[in-house]
Amino acid sequence: MATISVRPAPPFAFDLALEYLRVSPSAVIERVHEDCYVRPVRIGGRLMILRVSSAGSVEHPLLDVELLGDEASGDDLGEAAALTRRIFSTDDDIGPLREVAGHDPIFGRLVRRYYGLRPVLIADPFETLVWAILGQQINITFAAKLKRALVERFGGAIEAGPLTLAVFPTPELLATLDHERDLLPIQFSRQKSRYVIALAQAVSAGRLDLAAVSQLPADDAIAQLTQLPGIGRWTAEYCLMRGFGHRDVMPAGDGGLKQIVGREYGFGRLATEGEVRAAGERWAGWRGYAAFYWWFQLQQELQARRAKAGWRTAAQP
DNA sequence: ATCCAGGCTCCTG
DNA sequence: CAGGAGCATGGA
Numbered sequence: 008m009a010t011i012s013v014r015p016a017p018p019f020a021f022d023l024a025l026e027y028l029r030v031s032p033s034a035v036i037e038r039v040h041e042d043c044y045v046r047p048v049r050i051g052g053r054l055m056i057l058r059v060s061s062a063g064s065v066e067h068p069l070l071d072v073e074l075l076g077d078e079a080s081g082d083d084l085g086e087a088a089a090l091t092r093r094i095f096s097t098d099d100d101i102g103p104l105r106e107v108a109g110h111d112p113i114f115g116r117l118v119r120r121y122y123g124l125r126p127v128l129i130a131d132p133f134e135t136l137v138w139a140i141l142g143q144q145i146n147i148t149f150a151a152k153l154k155r156a157l158v159e160r161f162g163g164a165i166e167a168g169p170l171t172l173a174v175f176p177t178p179e180l181l182a183t184l185d186h187e188r189d190l191l192p193i194q195f196s197r198q199k200s201r202y203v204i205a206l207a208q209a210v211s212a213g214r215l216d217l218a219a220v221s222q223l224p225a226d227d228a229i230a231q232l233t234q235l236p237g238i239g240r241w242t243a244e245y246c247l248m249r250g251f252g253h254r255d256v257m258p259a260g261d262g263g264l265k266q267i268v269g270r271e272y273g274f275g276r277l278a279t280e281g282e283v284r285a286a287g288e289r290w291a292g293w294r295g296y297a298a299f300y301w302w303f304q305l306q307q308e309l310q311a312r313r314a315k316a317g318w319r320t321a322a323q324p
Numbered sequence: 325a326t327c328c329a330g331g332c333t334c335c336t337g
Numbered sequence: 338c339a340g341g342a343g344c345a346t347g348g349a
Contacts, residue, residue, distance in 0.1 A: 143329095145345080145348095146328075147330055196344080197344085236333090237332060242332085262331085
């Protein structure tokens with residue numbers, strides 16, 4: 008087993024990142040196990056297991072990064088460290104968030120509650136985009152069910168000690184699927200089937216280089232992604248934010264953000280996309296953080312309501 | 325049953 | 338260009 012250390016810019020709240028992963032339905036491939044983040048990753052063309060744990064505090068953060076599996080080289084470890092920094096957004100200097108909080112007390116409450124939290128990215132760009140398509144216009148719990156079915160049916164698995172980890176299917180494999188035969192039986196709609204397969208074909212044929220797109224300025228990346236069928240502005244922005252680490256990009260058309268902006272900023276109704284964008288001016292530079300924080304709060308509210316309902320029904324047999 | 329959910333495409337006016 | 342209908346599916 009090989010290990011390397013990563014030193015995030017403080018403040019850095021690893022425990023909140025794990026809490027996000029625990030409540031977020033988007034976490035299907037990544038797992039939280041004994042206060043560690045664990046997920047399969049491809050490094051140097053080989054499948055390995057990345058395990059990240061915290062050896063520090065919020066003000067003096069330190070991450071231990073391990074690669075399990077085949078003997079890892081020094082280069083592999085360096086890549087694992089770089090990936091870890093990206094996944095946990097460790098290099099953002101979030102000091103300026105305090106100023107944002109200062110002139111927006113409503114968002115400021117969240118900045119204080121989630122002190123040191125950064126967006127937790129989905130490690131793989133292709134997986135991010137597929138997940139974004141699955142999440143379009145259906146409830147997110149069902150979207151996660153679709154993702155699990157896709158992974159179970161067409162992905163692989165890898166053993167990591169006591170854990171069996173699911174591996175996301177490659178674009179090459181998904182490119183060969185047939186909607187009728189393969190995806191409709193696992194509850195995909197015709198649209199989602201078509202969009203996912205078209206995306207997989209574009210990537211595997213080399214027409215879409217996600218690694219390259221992830222390095223582009225936001226506007227260029229969005230313009231490229233929205234060329235694909237089924238990928239509109241929301242999906243592209245979601246992908247930039249959750250997969251590419253653009254900290255100032257948020258999907259303003261998002262239903263959850265319309266809800267939260269409408270509720271928290273006194274509209275008394277669902278905000279429009281334009282109103283969400285206007286509200287986002289307050290978070291300039293940090294819109295992606297804001298969206299991530301608001302979603303986290305919504306997800307925690309939802310979980311609290313479920314726990315309460317579950318508790319009540321459990322108490323009344 | 326009805327409405328909604330971390331939208332997209334295509335068609336109107 | 339803005340607005341809206343249709344699509345498609347399970348969960349609350």
